[in-house]
Amino acid sequence: MALTRVRFAAGRVGQWKIDEVRVVRGETLPDASRLAHGEDAAAPPAQGASWSLEGVRSHERYTERGERESLVRVQPGLGRPESTRGALIPICKRASWWELSQDERRTIFEDRSHHIAVGAHYLPAIARRLYHARELGGPFDFLTWFEFAPENAGAFDELVARLRETEEWRYVDREVEIRVRR
C-alpha cells in the first residue's frame, strides 16, 4: 500500500500567495510569489517551479497511545474555510540526532522538549500536517504544513517560537519558514 505523497511547488502559480520566505537556520530557499501543494493525484507539477519539495504522510514515530487519543479528539483537518493563513516549515536535523537511539530521541522530543504537548496546546486553532522527506533523498527531513485563521497568526508565532527554544531544536541545522495566505 503506497503512502500518500505530497508536493509543494513554489513559483508563479498556486492557491497560496507567499508573504515571506524567512530562513531560521542554514540555507534559505529562493523567493517566489505563489505556493501550490497537493497530495497524490492533486500534486502540482514540479516542472517550471522555482523550487519544489516532496514528502510522504507516514506513521507516527514518537506518539504514544494516550497522546494520540488526546490529539485525535481535537486535531482539525486541513481546508477549513476560515484558515486563510498558512505556513510551510521544512526542517533538516543534524546527523547527531539520527545517530541517537529511539529512546534517546523520544526523551528529548517529548519528555524534555514537550513537542507533542506544545503542539496540542494550540489545537484546534493551528492545524498541522507532518510529511516525512528524509528517506526520499531531498534536502529536508520533514515538511510541516500549518493552516490557521488570521486572528490566530500570533498563536502560530508563539507555537514555533516555543519549539525553537527546546532542546530538540538544537538538533535542527536547517529551517525555513514560508508564510502564505489565500
Added chain:
Amino acid sequence: MALTRVRFAAGRVGQWKIDEVRVVRGETLPDASRLAHGEDAAAPPAQGASWSLEGVRSHERYTERGERESLVRVQPGLGRPESTRGALIPICKRASWWELSQDERRTIFEDRSHHIAVGAHYLPAIARRLYHARELGGPFDFLTWFEFAPENAGAFDELVARLRETEEWRYVDREVEIRVRR
C-alpha cells in the same frame, strides 16, 4: 545529507546466483537466475532486470541505547570472504501495524517478540543489513539482506523460523525469501 540508497536487481547478471525464490506470505516475485545489489554509485541498473527493489539505510526505529551498544560489539560488516551464502527478505506489514502508536509497536517488536534479542543471538554468524523502503513507494516496507557461511545456513533457517512465530509476524502480509550463493 542524503541517505545511502540500495538497489537489488534480479535477472541474468549479478554476483549472486539465486538458488530459490520462496514465497512465505502473499504474492511471490518472479524467478530469476542472478541477483545484483549495491549501494549508491555501486547500485546495479534497474533497466533490463526481471525485478528490482530499492531501499535506504536509515536510522533505527526501535533499538534503545543499551541494545545498540550490545549489538555494535558483535555485529559484523558485509562482504566477509567466508560469507558465500546470502538471502534477501523483502517484507510488507499490514496497515494495522502502521496504525499502532510507537509504544505499542515497540512492545510487540521487542518486549513480546524479542526481535532484537533473537537477531543478536545469531551474531556474528549471520550478518544482516536492514533497508527501509516504505517511504519510497515500492511494494515492500523493508528489505533485509543477510550474509553467512555455508555452515551457518541452518542457523539462518532457525533465525527466520523463530521470527516468523512471533506476535510481530502476525502483522506481516507479504514476505518473500530469496536465497543466493556466490
